[in-house]
Amino acid sequence: MSRGRAADSVIAGAASAVVAWPLTTLFAPDTWVRPMLLVVIAVVVIGILARLVTSSWVAIAAAQLVGVALAASWVYGRGHLWHGLPTPDMVLAFNNLLVDARETVQHYAAPAPTTRGVTLAIGLAIGVVATMVDHLAVMRRSPALAGLPLLTAFLISASNSGDALHPMFFVAAGGVWLLMLGRQGIASLRRWSTTVPMTTTGGRNTDDRDGAYGYAAVGRSLAVAGLVAAVLVPLAIPHFPTRYLIDGLGRSADATGFSNGQIGLKSTLDLTKSLNSPSKAPVLTYTTNAAILTTLRVGVLDTYTSGNWQPGPVDVDFGQRTTLDPPPDLAADVPRETYRVSVEDSRIEAPQIAAPTPLVGADLGGATWGLDRNTSVAVVTRSTRSYLFSYLALNPTQESLAQSRRGPSGSFLREDLQVDPQSQALVSQLVKDLVPQNASRIEAARAIQKYLRTDGGFTYSLKLPTTVKNRAGQEERPDPISLFLRSKVGYCVQFATAMVMMAREAGIPARMAIGFLPGSVDRGTYTVRASDAHAWPELFFDGIGWLRFEPTPSGTQSTIAPTYSLPPTTPGSDNPATATATGGATSSTTRPGQRNDPASADAANATGAGSSGGWFGPRTRTVVLWIVLGLLGGILGSLAVPLAARQRLRRRLRRAPDESTRVEIEWQAMTERIGDLGVIPPRGSTPRQAGRFYQREAYLEGEQTEALARVVSGVERSRYAPPGATIADIRADTHTVVKAVSAVRRRKDRLRAAWWPTDGLLEWRERRASAGRRLRRPVDRFQDWRAERRR
Missing domain, CATH: 3.10.620.30 (C8orf32 fold)
Structure with a gap:
C-alpha cells in the first residue's frame, strides 16, 4: 500500500472533515455530518485505489471527482438513479436542492435549518475541498499548500458565525494540518542520505543516529507552542469590531455587511441575535424641511414563528409614478402636513430603499419602483443613490386615537x-x-x-x-x-x-x-450610519x-x-x-418656523445612534489604542538602526586600549557618517588628502575649516607621534565637521544618513550573525555527538 499512501490519504481526509466541523454553528440540526463524511471517505478510498493503478494526478483527481458525484447521487439522489447511475432527472433535482440551499442561506440567520439542499451543498463543497487537499498533500507532497483550501473552508464558518468560534475548532483544524506537515517533514528528512544503517527492535527505532526523532520532537514542541499562542494571544490583544452590518437582522449577500459598497437589511429577523452594529459606515445622507425628524423604514415583518420574524407575501405594482394618493386607511379629516426628504449617496441595495411613511410623492430619477399594497413599504427594481420622497406628517387628535x-x-x-x-x-x-x-x-x-x-x-x-x-x-x-x-x-x-x-x-x-433612526446632523445635512x-x-x-x-x-x-x-x-x-404617524418622531424638538436650521451644526439636537456613545466609546478607545501602538512601534522601529550605530561607537570607544585607538575610531566614525551623506573621498586617501576633499566638496570655511584641521592633525599625531606624546580628543571637532557637511547636502541625503547609518546596519548584521552562531551551537553539538557515536 506504499504507492497508495494510505496514511497520508487518511490524514488529508480527516483534515477536510475537521474544517467542516464549525459548520455545526451555522446549520442545525447536524444531520448533514454523516452524508458529508461518506463523501470524504469516498474521496480517500478512491484516491488510495487509484494511486495503486496509476501515477497520473489528472486521472486520480478525475476519479475522485467522479466518486464525489456518484456518492452524492447515492446519498442524495435516490429515486433518480438508473442502475445506480445518475440520470438527467437527478441533475434537475440537484439543481432544485441547491437553489433551496441558497434560499435558506439568504433568508435565515444562523443557525439556519438543515434542509436537504443544505445537506447536499455541504457534501459537494467538502468533497471538492477533500479532493484538492488530497491532490496537494498526497500527490504533490505539499501539505503547506494544502492549507489554502482548508483555510478557505474554515473561514466560511468563521466569517458567517454571529459569535466567536470556540477555540477547539481552530485547535482541531490546525492540529490535523500540522500533523500533515510533520509527516511530510519526517519523510523528507528520512530521504537524506546516511552511511549508518538504522537498527530497529520490534519495529521501533531504538538508535536515532539519523536524528529524525530528535527533529520531530522539536517540531512537535514548536507546533504545540504555536497553537497555544494562536489561541491565547488574541485574548490579550484588543479586537476591532467585526464588519457585520447587523448580526441576524441585516447583512449583505457576502455576510460581511458590505457588497460592492452596498448595504442591506435582511428580510428575516432572528430574535436571539444581536442588532448591535459598531460600524460607522455611512448608509445615506439626506436633507429635509421637516420640523420633526422621522425614522426611515426599509421593511415590515408581520409573521413570527419560533423566534424568527418573516415578511408576508409581497404585492407591488411597479412603475415610475411621481405622485401617490394618500393611504386608503387614512381618513380625510386627520390633520396633516407635507414634508420632503432629499437623499444623496444611498448605499442600500435593491430592492430595498429607505423612506419615510406614508408617501405621497417621489422622484427616483427614472427608476422603477412601487409600494407594497400589504405594508406600504417602498420597493425598487434597481439601486438608486439619489432620490426624493414627499410624505405626510400626521397629527391625529386625542379623540381619533381613543378607539x-x-x-x-x-x-x-x-x-x-x-x-x-x-x-x-x-x-x-x-x-x-x-x-x-x-x-x-x-x-x-x-x-x-x-x-x-x-x-x-x-x-x-x-x-x-x-x-x-x-x-x-x-x-x-x-x-x-x-x-x-x-x-x-x-x-x-x-x-x-x-x-x-x-x-x-x-x-x-x-x-x-425595520429601518434606520434619523442619524446625526452637520450643517443641515443628516448622515445615517450602519449603527443607526x-x-x-x-x-x-x-x-x-x-x-x-x-x-x-x-x-x-x-x-x-x-x-x-x-x-x-x-x-x-x-x-x-x-x-409623524408611521415614522414617528425621535425628537420632540421643533424649531421656529417649523423648519430645520440649515446652519446648525449641533448634533445634540438630532437624535440617532450615530451620535451616541460620545467621542471615547469602547470602539473609539480600541481604535485609538491601535493607533498609539502603531505609532509607538513605528517610532521604535525607526530608531533601531540609529541607536545601534550609537551603541556600536560607544562600545568600540569603551574597549579602546589607549587614546590613539580612540582617535582612530572617531576618525573612522566621522568618515562613515560623511559617507552616509554621499561625500566619499577617493579610496586610499591619507587623512590630509581626505581633509582637503571634504573642505572642497562641503565648502567648509572659518570655524568649520579649523575644526577639520584639528581632526586631521589629531589623526596624524595619533598615527605617527612617538610613544608617550600627548594626543588631543577630536570627538567634538568630528561632530562639527559632520554637521557642516550635512548642512550643504540634500534633505533626502540627510534623512538617509540619520535613519539608515552604515554603522547601524553593520551592528545589526553582526548581531544577526552572532545570534545565528548561538542557534547553531546545539545543532553543532548534536552533530559532534552523532559523529562520536558513529566512531
Missing part, C-alpha cells in the same frame, strides 16, 4: 393579531395586569409602552441571557419572548417584539418594522393607519418615544400628537 381595542377593520389584519403560542400565557397575564378592561386602544398602547420603557425594570443590553431562574432557583431555557419578559434584559428587537405580542393580545393589530439600524413596533388605528411606538429605552441607540404615544401633558388637550 375600541376590538374589531379591526379589514380582513388583511388577521395575521397582525396572532400571538406566539409559546409565550401567550405569560403575555396574556401581563396584559391583564397592565391594561384595564375598558381601556381604549391608545390607552392600552401607552400602558404597554410605559411598562417596557420605564416602569417594568427592563434593562437595555446587547448581551442577552441564555437562561433564567424559576421560583425554585433552577435554571430554565424558555422561548425567546418569555426569556426576555422574565429576565428583563434585551435590546430593540426584544422590546419591539414584546410590545407587538402584548398589543396583539390586547386586541390591537401590530407588526414589526433599528427595529420598532407599529400599531394599527382605524382611520389613521399604522403608528410607530417606541418601547426601547435609550441604550447604545438614542430612542425617544413619539409624542402621540405619551399621555397628554395638558388635561383636555385636543392635539397632543405632533409626530
Whole structure:
C-alpha cells in the first residue's frame, strides 16, 4: 500500500472533515455530518485505489471527482438513479436542492435549518475541498499548500458565525494540518542520505543516529507552542469590531455587511441575535424641511414563528409614478402636513430603499419602483443613490386615537393579531395586569409602552441571557419572548417584539418594522450610519393607519418615544400628537418656523445612534489604542538602526586600549557618517588628502575649516607621534565637521544618513550573525555527538 499512501490519504481526509466541523454553528440540526463524511471517505478510498493503478494526478483527481458525484447521487439522489447511475432527472433535482440551499442561506440567520439542499451543498463543497487537499498533500507532497483550501473552508464558518468560534475548532483544524506537515517533514528528512544503517527492535527505532526523532520532537514542541499562542494571544490583544452590518437582522449577500459598497437589511429577523452594529459606515445622507425628524423604514415583518420574524407575501405594482394618493386607511379629516426628504449617496441595495411613511410623492430619477399594497413599504427594481420622497406628517387628535381595542377593520389584519403560542400565557397575564378592561386602544398602547420603557425594570443590553431562574432557583431555557419578559434584559428587537405580542393580545393589530433612526446632523445635512439600524413596533388605528411606538429605552441607540404615544401633558388637550404617524418622531424638538436650521451644526439636537456613545466609546478607545501602538512601534522601529550605530561607537570607544585607538575610531566614525551623506573621498586617501576633499566638496570655511584641521592633525599625531606624546580628543571637532557637511547636502541625503547609518546596519548584521552562531551551537553539538557515536 506504499504507492497508495494510505496514511497520508487518511490524514488529508480527516483534515477536510475537521474544517467542516464549525459548520455545526451555522446549520442545525447536524444531520448533514454523516452524508458529508461518506463523501470524504469516498474521496480517500478512491484516491488510495487509484494511486495503486496509476501515477497520473489528472486521472486520480478525475476519479475522485467522479466518486464525489456518484456518492452524492447515492446519498442524495435516490429515486433518480438508473442502475445506480445518475440520470438527467437527478441533475434537475440537484439543481432544485441547491437553489433551496441558497434560499435558506439568504433568508435565515444562523443557525439556519438543515434542509436537504443544505445537506447536499455541504457534501459537494467538502468533497471538492477533500479532493484538492488530497491532490496537494498526497500527490504533490505539499501539505503547506494544502492549507489554502482548508483555510478557505474554515473561514466560511468563521466569517458567517454571529459569535466567536470556540477555540477547539481552530485547535482541531490546525492540529490535523500540522500533523500533515510533520509527516511530510519526517519523510523528507528520512530521504537524506546516511552511511549508518538504522537498527530497529520490534519495529521501533531504538538508535536515532539519523536524528529524525530528535527533529520531530522539536517540531512537535514548536507546533504545540504555536497553537497555544494562536489561541491565547488574541485574548490579550484588543479586537476591532467585526464588519457585520447587523448580526441576524441585516447583512449583505457576502455576510460581511458590505457588497460592492452596498448595504442591506435582511428580510428575516432572528430574535436571539444581536442588532448591535459598531460600524460607522455611512448608509445615506439626506436633507429635509421637516420640523420633526422621522425614522426611515426599509421593511415590515408581520409573521413570527419560533423566534424568527418573516415578511408576508409581497404585492407591488411597479412603475415610475411621481405622485401617490394618500393611504386608503387614512381618513380625510386627520390633520396633516407635507414634508420632503432629499437623499444623496444611498448605499442600500435593491430592492430595498429607505423612506419615510406614508408617501405621497417621489422622484427616483427614472427608476422603477412601487409600494407594497400589504405594508406600504417602498420597493425598487434597481439601486438608486439619489432620490426624493414627499410624505405626510400626521397629527391625529386625542379623540381619533381613543378607539375600541376590538374589531379591526379589514380582513388583511388577521395575521397582525396572532400571538406566539409559546409565550401567550405569560403575555396574556401581563396584559391583564397592565391594561384595564375598558381601556381604549391608545390607552392600552401607552400602558404597554410605559411598562417596557420605564416602569417594568427592563434593562437595555446587547448581551442577552441564555437562561433564567424559576421560583425554585433552577435554571430554565424558555422561548425567546418569555426569556426576555422574565429576565428583563434585551435590546430593540426584544422590546419591539414584546410590545407587538402584548398589543396583539390586547386586541390591537401590530407588526414589526425595520429601518434606520434619523442619524446625526452637520450643517443641515443628516448622515445615517450602519449603527443607526433599528427595529420598532407599529400599531394599527382605524382611520389613521399604522403608528410607530417606541418601547426601547435609550441604550447604545438614542430612542425617544413619539409624542402621540405619551399621555397628554395638558388635561383636555385636543392635539397632543405632533409626530409623524408611521415614522414617528425621535425628537420632540421643533424649531421656529417649523423648519430645520440649515446652519446648525449641533448634533445634540438630532437624535440617532450615530451620535451616541460620545467621542471615547469602547470602539473609539480600541481604535485609538491601535493607533498609539502603531505609532509607538513605528517610532521604535525607526530608531533601531540609529541607536545601534550609537551603541556600536560607544562600545568600540569603551574597549579602546589607549587614546590613539580612540582617535582612530572617531576618525573612522566621522568618515562613515560623511559617507552616509554621499561625500566619499577617493579610496586610499591619507587623512590630509581626505581633509582637503571634504573642505572642497562641503565648502567648509572659518570655524568649520579649523575644526577639520584639528581632526586631521589629531589623526596624524595619533598615527605617527612617538610613544608617550600627548594626543588631543577630536570627538567634538568630528561632530562639527559632520554637521557642516550635512548642512550643504540634500534633505533626502540627510534623512538617509540619520535613519539608515552604515554603522547601524553593520551592528545589526553582526548581531544577526552572532545570534545565528548561538542557534547553531546545539545543532553543532548534536552533530559532534552523532559523529562520536558513529566512531
